[in-house]
Amino acid sequence: MVGNFIADTIRGKDFEIYPEQIKQGILLHRFIDTFTDCHPLVLDTRKKLYPYFGKYAAVVQDVYYDHFLAVDWPLYHPLPLPAFAKKVYTLLQSRNEVMNMKALRTLHFMELHGWLENYAHLSGIDRSLKGLSRRATFLSNMENSLEPLRLHFDEMKLHFDQFFPELVLEVRKKQ
Numbered sequence: 001m002v003g004n005f006i007a008d009t010i011r012g013k014d015f016e017i018y019p020e021q022i023k024q025g026i027l028l029h030r031f032i033d034t035f036t037d038c039h040p041l042v043l044d045t046r047k048k049l050y051p052y053f054g055k056y057a058a059v060v061q062d063v064y065y066d067h068f069l070a071v072d073w074p075l076y077h078p079l080p081l082p083a084f085a086k087k088v089y090t091l092l093q094s095r096n097e098v099m100n101m102k103a104l105r106t107l108h109f110m111e112l113h114g115w116l117e118n119y120a121h122l123s124g125i126d127r128s129l130k131g132l133s134r135r136a137t138f139l140s141n142m143e144n145s146l147e148p149l150r151l152h153f154d155e156m157k158l159h160f161d162q163f164f165p166e167l168v169l170e171v172r173k174k175q
Helices: 002-009 012-017 020-038 040-071 081-094 101-112 122-135 146-174
Strands: none
Touching (some): 002 101, 012 020, 020 146, 040 122
16 A cells, blocks of 8 residues: 555656565556556546646546545445545554655645545545645646536546446456
8 A cells, every 4th residue: 555655756667666565556556547547438537627627637537536436435445434544544654664755745635634535525626626726837727626527427427437346357456
């Protein structure tokens, strides 16, 4: 889990300095990103979001899919989402010595603002996307994320419901 969490902060082959279990988490995260970025349903969702968010459509799609996962969490995991989130935060904090500053900063805000739990609520994803919008390099429109979600909710939720079990299956094959 730690490798998966820090993966976005590790460039190229820099992962090779980490212990084997963390390396495997980083590589699994990269596999998930590649599988997701190439999946036709994900690409269709992004195409719907592109007119609203341009090059940030993939970021918004990812947050929307996190919302769908959080809403239907009991379908995918036996622990309730708040208990799972607490377990994740505790585990990540216990391994913070292997994290770089960017990962530590992300973990701090993730726990402080309850990102995992708050993705289950529209207000949580709205707050998250507004924060991302403030840090975006280019005009993103992410601060106006709820209207496109409401307009295309049913279709994007259907895409997620079809896509996510395929992702789970592919990840299980890798383990």
